[in-house]
Amino acid sequence: MTPPLFTLDAILAATGGRATGVPATEINAISIDSRELGEDALFVAIKGDRFDGHDFVDTALANGAVAALVGRGEGAGRIVVDDALEGLTDIARAARQRSRGFIVGVTGSVGKTTTKEALRVVFEAAGQTHASIKSFNNHWGVPLMLARMPETAQFGVFEMGMSAPDEIRPLSQLVRPHVAVITTIAPAHLEKLGSLENIARAKAEIFDGVEQGGTAVLNGDHPQIGILLEAATAAGIGKVITYGFARGVDWQITEVETAADRSFATIVHGDERYALALGVAGRHMLANATAALAVSHIAGIEAEVALRALAGFGAQPGRGQRLALGPAEKPLLLIDESYNANTASMQAALDVLASIEPPGGRKVVVLGDMLELGDAAPQLHGGLADAVKASGAERVHLVGTSMAQLAAALPPHLVASHAATIAEAVDGIVADLAYGDAIMVKGSNGVGLSRLVADIKSRFSQS
Known part of the structure; x- marks a missing residue:
């Protein structure tokens, strides 16, 4: 019972x-x-x-x-x-205290939700698993997710986010993970944190909650890895595992092949080589899956079990999910990246768009502002121009005031429209689409591009 x-x-x-x-x-x-x-x-x-x-x-x-x-x-x-929130936190603390499960905490500037989902998929193949839903990763989301963890759960995966210093530390101290994963460091929340180095230090707060004898699992493909390694040592974490494309990491991604909706790589770990196949495109997806593979190894899950689970792993709504809308012979292909954006995830998404062939029409991209970048916003938005051109997009719709910098940096014939808000843009963008087109929608959640995604689904799901 x-x-x-x-x-x-x-x-x-x-x-x-x-x-x-x-x-x-x-x-x-x-x-x-x-x-x-x-x-x-x-x-x-x-x-x-x-x-x-x-x-x-x-x-x-x-x-x-x-x-x-x-x-x-x-x-x-x-x-x-x-206080009700403190009461919820007390319940969460009680849930963690009684747990005998293997607990993982995940943070990072990009890819934390996808990595959390990859871990969930792998753990569910091995035993009863409890994981954060959606992006419930803040001061109320983490306690809520932890409070919901059944006593019988064998695995727990919790996402932790932040927009300022001293936000992740109390969350990690509540979750007390056996493994702390940091996916990457990128220009997100620059407005409050000021530099990539400060972002790295804020993400490193996750180490302060790691259980004694626990492990840090770190992406090694960014210049701030040294800061994270130093912080892990300072926090008393004796075991640090690295992963990524860089030479010398513990779990190295090699022999990469990407197709429109698949990714393949060989993962080298010591003397072992693993064939990783995913049902989703993108080098960043391979990195997220490799983090899950590394953590599953620490948890004692056989590699074959983890690889088989990851083979069925797909993109989540708002994070690269693909939908073919309308008639099978000539659908509208929608790539939904509407949940969030910073320069690293924009580059990754545009790289994926470059590999996509429209079902029979044009390649279209809608890009919304990347928020919370502070004084660096104009330069970082304008700096997307080369990636947009390399994506092969034939029609570029821009939404948000900061996207004016990208509009100015792109050839005029590419910019189909630019509006300050999604309310002004949505009708024109939907009217510009036709069956056979491939459209990617990408921007920070606060821009509201999910409204456009919903309208596209409504209009083009009717064949």
Whole structure:
């Protein structure tokens, strides 16, 4: 019989809370969204930037929550604590304390969600696995994901993000990973951090939570690797594993071949050579998968199990997912990279676009602003011109004020449109498309290109 996620008594012991009129004795789901509640759910009324969960407690209880964790207010069905987010963190701490699973933390400027998903796929092939969903990687997302981890989970994978110093450290100290992965260092969040070196130091905060005897797994393909190695040593991490395309790394990616929707490489580790095949294109995807292969080796998973699992690994929505919309003989090919962007991921996405042949029309790209780059934004946006031209794009649509620099750097005949906002751009871009075209959509999440993706799906899914 499957044990409950938590008993009510365990929740009260973890939080020091006071239950009033809570009839349930078991909690089997934890949510901060009153609209998305699992069976026997605990609703946690955290206060966010736009909403205060306390305003939705009654709705959550009416929608089926068996209890609500609140920082204020009285009434039936409530567990009252000093602060709801702190209460959620206490539950997360209790979940980690009881766990006997192999726990991995993942951070990095680019590729952390994809690497987390690659690890999930590999671990699920070996045993019961719990992993962060979406990009729940911040001060409330990590506690929520950890609190949801079943006691019986054999593997746990948690993504950790940041936009400023001192954000990853408390998350890692909560998760206490056995392995900390840093995917890469790239110009993201320059506005607050100022330099790549400072970004590396902020990412290295993940080492401060690593369990004694744990391991750091680091991408070696960036100039800041020295900073990470020094930080790992300073944090007392005795074992450091490197991976990437660079010579001398512990898990080296060689003999690379990429096709429109496949990638192949030989991974060299000591005297061993492994044939890695992925159902998705891109050198960056090979790097993410190699990180998962290296971590699975540390976890004691046979290489054959990991490689077989990775062979079925594909891109996620907003992160390179491909959709053929409309008639099979001449579809519109949509490559959805709408979730996020910085210079490294832009370059990687445009490299993939270069390998794509449209089903029977033109190659189109929509690029949105890369946000949080500070004073470097104009130069970094304009600097994308060569990669855009090398991609073979015939129509380039640009969205955002910073993309004016790229518009000026590109040949005028390539720039089909430039708008300050997606609201101004979406109708014109959709009208410019036709079945047979291949279109890639890439930009920072705050630009809102997911709206364009949704409109394209709606318009072209009808054959």
